[in-house]
Amino acid sequence: MTKKYDFYWDDCFIDEFHESFYSAQSYNPFINQSDYYYHSEHTYEDGSEEASQIVFEFYTPSGKEHQATINNRKIYDIEDEENYEKILNSIQSEHKEIKYFVEDQDYEPCKWYKSVFGKDKGNNYDELFENLSTLIKIPTDELPIVVQENCKIQVKKIKEIVHLLLNERPKSKIPVWQYMAHEEIRFGNIYHPYVHSLLPELGNELYKFQKNPILYEYVERILREETSKAFEQ
Numbered sequence: 001m002t003k004k005y006d007f008y009w010d011d012c013f014i015d016e017f018h019e020s021f022y023s024a025q026s027y028n029p030f031i032n033q034s035d036y037y038y039h040s041e042h043t044y045e046d047g048s049e050e051a052s053q054i055v056f057e058f059y060t061p062s063g064k065e066h067q068a069t070i071n072n073r074k075i076y077d078i079e080d081e082e083n084y085e086k087i088l089n090s091i092q093s094e095h096k097e098i099k100y101f102v103e104d105q106d107y108e109p110c111k112w113y114k115s116v117f118g119k120d121k122g123n124n125y126d127e128l129f130e131n132l133s134t135l136i137k138i139p140t141d142e143l144p145i146v147v148q149e150n151c152k153i154q155v156k157k158i159k160e161i162v163h164l165l166l167n168e169r170p171k172s173k174i175p176v177w178q179y180m181a182h183e184e185i186r187f188g189n190i191y192h193p194y195v196h197s198l199l200p201e202l203g204n205e206l207y208k209f210q211k212n213p214i215l216y217e218y219v220e221r222i223l224r225e226e227t228s229k230a231f232e233q
Helices: 013-021 084-090 111-117 124-137 145-168 176-187 193-198 200-211 213-232
Strands: 007-009 037-039 053-059 065-071 074-076 099-103 121-123
Touching: 013 053, 013 124, 065 124, 099 124, 111 124, 121 124, 145 176, 145 193, 176 200, 176 213, 193 200, 200 213
Parallel strands: none
Antiparallel strands: 007 074, 037 053, 053 065, 065 099, 099 121
């Protein structure tokens, strides 16, 4: 008889999604920035289960909107660390990994997504996040109007962050726009060039980092020193 293991649904599901797709550092103008939809897990009378889901929309280079659905995963309580992978592989469940699928406007598998990325179904946040991030390489003059508008919204959010930083870091040796460019590089998610054209203060600082690789380490060292001093106070 197969042993049953206790499990719980990954409680970091929403936080990780938000960090990957909706935080200031991971803002992607090709993602519809209106509220996403969350559906909690459900068990039916016949014992079958439906994972909790997050549904959101994104835009293709043509401006057409598509829907992505991400399903949560189960975390199993396996105490045998030495044989963890073997035991996990032996468990029969379709919810052992975070999975996503992409649909078109008629709720059919998205032909565009499959033709570009090779499939419309996949595993984990990272894969979907990285796929959609490739859209940011599209030149400014080819951006759909809706994506340009999202870039303008992003600029407003960045300005709000800058305003807060001016109050929180008034004595920092690092100018606020230099700090923002440093954060872009640190999180490995450079904004679309259109955003930099709307915010030349940010774009100019990013260019300085790209032109002088040593500058990043210099700024990083000063920020660590300031953080250390702040903890000591």
